[in-house]
């Protein structure tokens with residue numbers, strides 16, 4: 001049997017760290033779709049990883065993973081909806097950077113899996129859940145909604161890249177589902193810094209809490225929900 005998730009035994013957990021696309025091709029200066037300056041967030045990503053392993057906080061990752069036939073991949077990209085080849089399946093570029101590397105993830109690809117294992121099993125046997133995607137929207141991987149139907153984090157702490165693309169899509173998908181979001185403002189990085197400024201304001205208006213890494217790591221996991229009271 002493949003490991004997966006089941007709708008039985010809904011688990012409510014205080015917080016999940018939601019790590020968006022912190023992959024080599026986006027963050028490393030020599031990556032195929034490198035975001036200039038994004039490697040500056042690495043020290044903060046290390047701090048978030050350390051915190052989550054010390055405090056045993058659940059860790060979800062999104063993972064861009066492409067084949068050449070994907071709609072998003074183009075030899076004449078417009079850098080809005082199409083991009084040059086990046087995070088190609090089974091290349092080093094799709095791997096996570098050292099700061100967010102988890103050696104033992106449950107990897108859920110775009111295919112829907114039959115429900116199998118409850119959250120306590122996943123938590124015991126894996127160090128994180130990876131949701132693969134072949135476009136900007138992680139919720140296009142239906143496994144994310146399936147996991148969220150049986151694991152109910154009270155608060156989502158979101159960070160990663162790029163603020164103005166996949167982080168934006170993740171935050172908006174969470175808000176659409178009426179979920180509580182903390183955005184770690186110094187552990188995200190945008191392609192366009194002006195767009196990031198606009199998004200920060202827009203998200204704050206919608207109830208997202210913008211916090212620095214240091215503020216996040218000074219809280220205990222159960223204290224995140226109090227931010228929204």
Ligand SMILES: [Zn+2]
Pocket residue numbers: 064065066072083086087134135136
């Ligand atoms: Zn992509």
